[in-house]
Amino acid sequence: MHFSGLILASLATGAVAAPTSNVFNDVYNFDSNLEEFYSRVSAHIGRYANGPSSTPDMSKVSLPSSSLPAPTGTLKYVAVGRGTQNYTCADSTADAVPTLIGAVANLYDASCVAANFPDLLDLITDIVLNYSLPSANVQTSMPPANLDLLGHHYFETATEPAFNLNTTPDKQLGIALTAKRNSTAAPSGSVPGQFNVGYGAVPWLYLTSVTGTTDGYTAVYRVKTAGGAAPSTCAGQPAAFQVQYSGQYFIYA
Template identity: 55%
Template sequence: MYILPWLVSLVAVTAAAPSNIFDDAYDFSEELSEYFTKVSENIKSSKSRSPDSFNSCDTSKISLPSYASGLTAPDGLTATYVALGRGTQNYTCADSTSNTVPTAIGAVASLFDATCIAANWPEMLAMMPNVAYKIALPSNTNAKFPLANLELLGHHFFYDATTPEFNLDTTSSKQYGILMTTKERSINAPSSATQGKYGAVTWLYLTTKTGTVGDYKAVYRVDTASGAAPATCKGMPSAFEIQYSAVYYFYS
């Protein structure tokens, strides 16, 4: 029987984990239960798949999920990479009263390479943010992400107040480009999204602009989990972070 390596890694990592890992990072939830159920189903289905299919990262098989139809379709473009993003959405409050609403001041996230999962197991990928937003990032910034042992692909942050940047140049041997982007469209996350404490951040369609290194044309943020701010600043500090996760599609 042939099983995709990341499935094997996931089972091995979970089995070997210290018991207290379930007290925090892997705190039991309905999302976690659904995720492991899907892992089990995929392991069983691997019996009927050839070994070559598990080593394929054929990006031609990758497509933006049909349920993201509210965003502009990537017509004429090809998916280059897909990443699981894990980080924080950042906010400020002018005061701590209910008369003030939080102001978004960008985001910071690590991007982990989920391209092969998107090509082979798209339904699995869509579920990953629901679990990932509760898992702490590795202390070593170049380490793999515990969920499915994903390799670091890059970093996401804001170049300035209106420019989301995606830096995919992580090491001297991994120079995959830099994307300077601008927001073209956003839609609310569906009610089925994992809300976290205050809700799931919006789904986005971004296009690249001057400063981009590489042939990238668009970025999509979908399948968001958590990240939204509270409705008001009541009881909140002047600056705060909300944990989140999402799937990012990079198109050229």
């Protein structure tokens, strides 16, 4: 499902009917970001009487500015990732430091949002961190923007992040196996964790493809991260634990 005029209309209806009392705000986690999202959706309604194009013009999409190397390929997809960063601890004392052992996330297709409604993309990325963690096996779209499942992110080996876009027999978009080439700290002010509580946002990354990649994918950028960082020490932590995060993935070929 694309982020179409029909979806905009349905979201605007939700915006009009959004809960306003503190009691309902608590029940529905209706925070200021979600309020801003619905407000902006309502503002977009009049721009697209027949709905925006269902085929996103990716030439209009720009990678967020950072110190990471500039992209050289053609942008194919923009995805919102929602999952966990996974860590281990040698022991549960302050002398040990958590070790990152990978990540697992669902990737949701935000290409149309990035091309047609760029002002909504960052809001969506922050908002979804406060939603329940999705199951990897569920094909349902992701609220609040009803983004379709694009694929799955996991680690093929300890050093090879994978982006598998083959989700169904009829939706075979290929696999990007990658290696980290560069990273930079998430900007100051990034969302530190769920409901704005946590240890910080994981770094932004520049990944390039390695052997095993299909369909011509060349690079993946992880940007606009929210949450995911581990505590500074293992004090009180189990041997293995997860920290929830969200982020944007720009996939190039």
